[in-house]
Amino acid sequence: DDAERLAAFEARVAADEFIEPKDWMPDAYRKTLVRQISQHAHSEIVGMLPEGNWIGRAPSLRRKAILLAKVQDEAGHGLYLYCAAETLGTSRDEMTAALLAGKAKYSTIFNYPTLTWADIGTIGWLVDGAAIMNQVPLQRTSYGPYARAMVRICKEESFHQRQGYEAVMALCAGTPEQKAMAQDALNRWWWPSLMMFGPPDDASPNTEQSMRWRIKRDTNDALRQKFVDVTVPQAEAIGLTIPDPALRWNEDKDGYDFGQPDWDEFWAVVKGDGPVAADRMAARNKAWDDGAWVRDAAIAHAEKRALKRAA
Numbered sequence: 001d002d003a004e005r006l007a008a009f010e011a012r013v014a015a016d017e018f019i020e021p022k023d024w025m026p027d028a029y030r031k032t033l034v035r036q037i038s039q040h041a042h043s044e045i046v047g048m049l050p051e052g053n054w055i056g057r058a059p060s061l062r063r064k065a066i067l068l069a070k071v072q073d074e075a076g077h078g079l080y081l082y083c084a085a086e087t088l089g090t091s092r093d094e095m096t097a098a099l100l101a102g103k104a105k106y107s108t109i110f111n112y113p114t115l116t117w118a119d120i121g122t123i124g125w126l127v128d129g130a131a132i133m134n135q136v137p138l139q140r141t142s143y144g145p146y147a148r149a150m151v152r153i154c155k156e157e158s159f160h161q162r163q164g165y166e167a168v169m170a171l172c173a174g175t176p177e178q179k180a181m182a183q184d185a186l187n188r189w190w191w192p193s194l195m196m197f198g199p200p201d202d203a204s205p206n207t208e209q210s211m212r213w214r215i216k217r218d219t220n221d222a223l224r225q226k227f228v229d230v231t232v233p234q235a236e237a238i239g240l241t242i243p244d245p246a247l248r249w250n251e252d253k254d255g256y257d258f259g260q261p262d263w264d265e266f267w268a269v270v271k272g273d274g275p276v277a278a279d280r281m282a283a284r285n286k287a288w289d290d291g292a293w294v295r296d297a298a299i300a301h302a303e304k305r306a307l308k309r310a311a
């Protein structure tokens, strides 16, 4: 019966076994995974926009080639994640429809504008850096297909983080104007990057259950702390200042104390009020509409081939 199946499921999770698509799972576990994986997939897809916006303006052929590869990687991540979510019984069409209708969430970070070239390096450094911090533990998430999708994604995110830091490093070694541009980008992206980890643990409705089911392996605050601890020395190494007057080393906890992002702004952006949220949704809808002929042609081609094969 259900109580027995639930106990067996929980024992498997507690033993760090992967749960696979055909295994029995509680409805709420399935629902939570669909929610998290589909949001994650949407984030990868919408995340192509702020950077895609700079491909034509990258300052050299080398930077352009790197940026093209990175944006293409994000599309791939979105596809692996949609596939992982599909193993739970939701279709990619349903997930896409929810995104295009403005009903699905995606990471708040992608609702901020990329104003200068320094923003592109800073996104690689901070945004992909935060993404790795969150995604490395997800390689051990309890749902097999999600965990396995994370393996390749983390390898690619690691390249993204490094190329970003290297681009910022180049600006910091450049003219005073270039260095100022890097500092300005850090000032604007620091707090939104901290928001990527989600609300503080005591304001996070999903954390407790997701930790118990080992969907999440660390809490939002724990990952945010790790990110700050890793990133502050990186900023110092290239002569940049983290825009947080409360930031200081805490010997006792062997980590930094730091200030809190503006959580009212965070919730407003979660609800769709981001500075460029409307632009992002318009761009996704336009891409979908503009791509209709490709989908139609692919279906017509497949139908023709099926007819030929049947003949």
Ligand code: ACO
Pocket (backbone or CB within 6 Å): 035, 036, 039, 040, 041, 043, 044, 047, 105, 106, 107, 108, 109, 127, 128, 131, 134, 195, 196, 197, 198, 199, 203, 204, 205, 206, 207, 210, 216, 220, 270
């Ligand atoms: N942006 C948008 N929504 C957010 C964010 C954020 N930065 N942080 C939290 N939320 C939403 C949650 O989705 C949740 O809403 P929901 O219940 O309607 O889904 C609500 O705020 C409350 O947050 P939590 O209870 O903390 O939610 P959760 O346990 O899902 O934790 C987290 C949020 C940490 C983002 C988790 O879902 C996760 O680890 N996701 C996988 C990683 C990911 O999505 N990364 C995307 C950005 S990285 C990249 O794409 C390059």
